[in-house]
Amino acid sequence: MRIVLDASGGDHAPQATVAGAIAAARTWGDQIILVGDEAAIRAELAKHDISNLDLVVVNAPEIIEMTEHPAQAIRRKRNSPVAVGLRLVREGEADAFVSAGHSGATMAGALFILGRIRGIERPCLVTHFPTVNGYALLLDSGATTDCKPEYLVQFAQMGNVYAQKIANIPMPRIGLLANGEESNKGDKLVQDTHGLLLQRPDLNFVGNVEPKDMLINGSADVVVADGFVGNLVLKFGEGVFKMITTAAANNIKATWRQNLALGLLPTLAALALPGKGRWRAVIAGLTGLSLPASLAVAPLLALRKRMDYRSHGGAPLLGVNGIAIIAHGKSDALAIQNAIGQARNAVEQRVVATISHALETVELVPSA
Template sequence: MRIALDAMGGDHAPDVVVEGGIQAAREYGLEIVLVGKERVIKKELAKYDTSGLSLPVVPASEVLEMDEEPARAARAKKDSSMAVGLRMVKEGQAEAFASAGNSGGVLATALFTLGRLKGVKRPALSSIIPVKTGFSFILDLGGNTDCKPEWLLQFGIMGSIYAEIVLGIQNPRVAIISNGEEEGKGNQLVKETTPLLKGSHLNFVGNVEGKDIVTGKADVIVTDGFTGNVAVKTAEGVADMLFSLLKDAIEKRPLAILGACLAQGAFKEVKRRLDYSEYGGAPLLGVKGVVIVGHGRSNAKAIKNMVRTAAEAVRGDMLGAIQEAIESNLLLKGVKHA
């Protein structure tokens, strides 16, 4: 299987991306196409023993930077590593594309290049978040700030399939974020989406409040891109704040420093539980191709896992399953309305 990897995407590109790509080629026996500035990539590759691995380089002269306005940059940079990699997917030269670059940029470029799956109203950016009992899958995360009920239903359908095929969760529990657990609580969007989710074939378990996003009450958490973005970033911010407050409080107490050393294993375990690099990345769902987006801060391990995720989505025929589910849902609607 050939996976196109955006060698220029991420805070630590291209070195860390190339390193992760090599690890993926070695561990999973995949062909990893490194897309980006040829000279730079080859210089990085030369640092490693890559004999026996399949790591072709495909040149792309431009880079869509982390801080660029996605839609504008996607339109302007026709030869970015994202555009070139995604065109490979469109043309069947690669079976998936993975990038730890500007996620909005991937979304915009993928929309231009691949387009949407038939019947899909809006593609969704997603994330895997660590929760008390393991992890949950949440979408949308910023692409669609103002949503319609049907889009959220489709996010639920696509998220459920991803959870089943790639994350290996049987009959995933799907919930919608709201400002209260009870049915009837919610803004207009939640109130209008609830009957659609209840009427679908999904294993819909109702509303989750903010505090239950991280307790593992649901496997797939659906929300509009605005709320999802705020919730996930608030969670990151609070975790950062707590660790930083704890660090400051420990550092001014000699005994506490000793104590923290003794408790180091416990701290490491918690950090490991929260470590996004284990999951590697999360899909852009609803476009005509397998596209995985990684965290900007990805290290080599995260890149490797992002590539693995892409391969699993290809192997499980995620696209076919989504297409079928979206179509049968449209059909269901057609029957109901007839």
């Protein structure tokens, strides 16, 4: 397999991208095509032992700034990593494209260069959103902000294929994100989409899912929303989690001395008294003090790990004629490697062909 990586994209490029590419090439034996500023990439590669690895460098020196309009930039900067990388995919010289750079540019580039899958109105991004017992596939999490009900139905279809192929769920439960379970909840877009989804024989539609259904009860495998709402709740979830850990950390800081003092008291009392068992008492007190303190930190650390975008790598853009994975701008080497792994999975599971096939099959079924 041949995966193109935007080696100049992301906050920690090219260190993280090159290290991630090397790890991926070593783990899976794939060819990784590094596109970007060739000199910088080669300088970074020189720091590693890359013997026996299939690494190719393609120069693509033009830089798309974060302030640039994505669609215009893609048209104008034909030698940017995104434009060069996606052309390699279109021309069959690579199987997938991964970037942690300007996500708008990747989305616009994928639309212009790869094109849409025949029949698909708009693309959507898929995110693994952590829940109490695992995760839900949230889509669209940011590709198409202004949607019609028909778009959301297609997002549901694409999510259905993705959940079957990638998450190995035979009959994924499809939910519509809303502020209440009843079919009259949500705004007009949600209500109209609800009506359309009820008529789809190809989808296991479980109705509206409230946030608590999605996060606590795990009522749906695939959660559908428009790109504005999906992206907003994604950021809202990250924000609330950050808020809680920040507030908890402030609280631990604030009460730490007090707790420490209380915990140390018996130890100090033992130390002050004369007698043979004095040191034993001190050791018992100190050990008893430090070990259970891990109770305070462990649960939050465990959750943070599950909420960490790095474990899933990135968000696949569905609906375009090829595999494009949008990795987090803050991606480190592990996140880049996982994003490449995600691209591999999508290629192996023939996600694009399956979405295309699902659309064709469904069109044969008369809607109610």
